[in-house]
Amino acid sequence: MKKVFKAEKISDNVWWVGASDWNVRNFHGYLTSRGSTYNAYLIIDKKVTLIDTVKAPFADEMLARISSVIAPEKIDYIISNHAEPDHSSALPAAVAAIRPEKIFTSVAGAKTLTAYYGDLGYTPVKTGDTVDLGKGKCAFVDTKMLHWPDSMVTWYDRDKVLFSQDAFGMHLAGSYLWADMYDWSVLEQEVRKYFANILNLYSEKVIALLDSLPGLGLDIGIIAPDHGPLWRKDHEKIIGLYRDCAEQNPRPKALVAYATMWNATKCCAEAFADGVRSKGVEVELADLNVCDRSDIMTKASLSGIIALGAPTMNNQVFPLMADVLNYLKGLRIKNKLGFAFGSCGWSGEGAKQIAAAFEEMKIEQPCPMKQVKYMPTEADLQEFFNTGAALAEQLLAKIK
């Protein structure tokens, strides 16, 4: 059955022809609670151009949206801003339907796309290169590592649209194309989660890109990312939010995340959290049995204190915590005060491995790790309370 989908016009000569993945919940290990979109765009100029594609299962949807504007075989160029398969795995289907004259991508993009799909005939471009579309032109800027080595953005001068691929995006499927039609609290929540889980380790590159934006002299009308809604106004809000995420400044909040077997570590976590709260600092307790790693990372990114606790099992830190440590290490959180704790019966590797992970992440640990045997005593719990209060005071002094 042929699918019926319509394109949506975003400016005089540009159409959104992407796809909504309403029910995706696992995006390479990231819990996408509100689904996502794979945005692709069609420029109707003398040279008709498709910017990015979608995830392979949505190729028909994209081609149907294109067909609502123009026959796919009338497209002259494809520009691939980012080779990750959520934006490129429909490329072979698109190429088969379109038979484009040229496929523009970055130098690294040509290599990556070749590795995934074979040589479909790529024309590499770099920062400063332009492609004349007849009435307008597309200019390219390399944004290496935002998000992959191949990433670049494309500027279409005629309609003042910045096609920013992953940058300025978020995982959010919804009824509206424009960010200004959503509640800001939803956008902020999803941007912070997206940044923490996708871009946090490249924070310095994000800051460099944001610093370079004014120098590019772009009179931006629309920011059109590859995920989530588009920005036709309030550009300073999304740019400012990205900068705030990238700066990773400590906030007056504590995350206490724990795994527990027989409630000993949980009791320690609760006493520590109570100590934090006694100093007027906001605290959030998260049990790894019910809290996804990507939510832990988001909460960690918003907290000045990260207390992580786990039991020892089979002479190792409890597996749920090992997973979270591995994830946090990769995403390179910084500017935090750390506290490692746990419970054990005999060998006691759990809290030690958490403390070692903090050290590896260069996270300051003003209070020594604490581990109890089997169950905490009343004196142990008082000590956890005191440690929470002491760390809260240190955090407040740090951010004053």
Ligand code: FEO
């Ligand atoms: Fe949305 Fe890095 O791909």
